[in-house]
Amino acid sequence: MYLLILGANSDVAQAVARKFAAEEKANLYLASRDMEILHKRAQDITLRYEVQAVPLHFDAMDYASHAEFYASLNPKPDGVVVAFGYLGDQQEAQSDFQEARKIIETNYLGAVSILEVVAADFEKRGHGFIIGISSAAGERGRQSNYVYGSAKGALTVYLSGLRNRLHKKNITVITILPGFIHTKMIEHLTTPALLSSTPDNVAQDIHKAFIKKKNILYTGWYWRWIMLVIRMIPEPIFKMLNL
Numbered sequence: 001m002y003l004l005i006l007g008a009n010s011d012v013a014q015a016v017a018r019k020f021a022a023e024e025k026a027n028l029y030l031a032s033r034d035m036e037i038l039h040k041r042a043q044d045i046t047l048r049y050e051v052q053a054v055p056l057h058f059d060a061m062d063y064a065s066h067a068e069f070y071a072s073l074n075p076k077p078d079g080v081v082v083a084f085g086y087l088g089d090q091q092e093a094q095s096d097f098q099e100a101r102k103i104i105e106t107n108y109l110g111a112v113s114i115l116e117v118v119a120a121d122f123e124k125r126g127h128g129f130i131i132g133i134s135s136a137a138g139e140r141g142r143q144s145n146y147v148y149g150s151a152k153g154a155l156t157v158y159l160s161g162l163r164n165r166l167h168k169k170n171i172t173v174i175t176i177l178p179g180f181i182h183t184k185m186i187e188h189l190t191t192p193a194l195l196s197s198t199p200d201n202v203a204q205d206i207h208k209a210f211i212k213k214k215n216i217l218y219t220g221w222y223w224r225w226i227m228l229v230i231r232m233i234p235e236p237i238f239k240m241l242n243l
């Protein structure tokens with residue numbers, strides 16, 4: 001199996017790379033922006049798991065490069081994981097549109113741009129799977145992170161439509177909805193210990209979802225129920241909460 005991981009320097013992506021290398025003997029295309037870190041990680045995975053791990057430069061916001069980037073892959077991947085993401089700063093996004101735009105472009109537009117290229121190829125070959133890492137934050141807008149949340153919400157809806165389209169061609173599209181994960185993305189935040197996962201636990205859940213060909217995965221599992229409750233709170237009450 002050849003697996004393309006986009007945003008491969010993410011802590012979750014690294015754990016997913018290790019999991020698929022260990023369990024599936026997957027050869028990896030590790031694509032991200034910081035090539036220095038990527039080279040080191042690719043070498044480490046190759047040595048540890050005796051699979052190929054190829055570091056590649058990929059920028060989710062450089063839309064014009066996406067078709068050429070994908071065309072350069074030989075052999076073509078059997079599966080793609082979209083892991084890149086940018087939490088950004090909600091306060092800054094409220095006063096500086098450039099920050100809002102970066103959040104929306106990284107988490108949503110970048111994914112649409114590359115996944116349309118991937119989907120066309122998978123559709124033509126009648127083969128492939130797509131794992132998109134969205135967020136539980138996309139399930140309902142909250143004052144503390146609604147720009148990020150709205151971009152992830154758009155990504156979740158996009159993945160749902162893509163799944164609907166590609167199902168007929170036997171292509172699995174899995175939407176991952178994590179809650180808090182201990183990674184560099186949220187290291188500046190204090191999150192409730194009981195509700196926070198590790199990248200390795202999330203990678204394990206993602207691998208299980210891949211085996212079971214799930215449509216939607218909440219990770220940790222309790223986020224499914226937390227978000228159910230959060231979605232059910234009536235708007236007149238929800239707007240008064242400090243979330």
Ligand SMILES: NC(=O)c1ccc[n+]([C@@H]2O[C@H](COP(=O)([O-])OP(=O)(O)OC[C@H]3O[C@@H](n4cnc5c(N)ncnc54)[C@H](OP(=O)(O)O)[C@@H]3O)[C@@H](O)[C@H]2O)c1
Pocket residue numbers: 006007008009010011012013032033034035058059060061082083084085086087106110133134135136177178179180181182183184185186
């Ligand atoms: N951590 C959480 O609590 C949490 C919760 C819910 C959902 N998520 C989502 O889960 C995914 C993985 O998160 P994480 O916590 O593992 O992230 P992370 O460790 O903060 O890493 C994010 C990675 O995204 C890459 N990236 C950012 N902008 C990019 C761009 N324009 N092009 C290509 N790569 C880009 C960066 O790669 P370079 O270093 O190469 O620039 C960075 O290493 C993200 O989509 C995130 O939104 C995370």
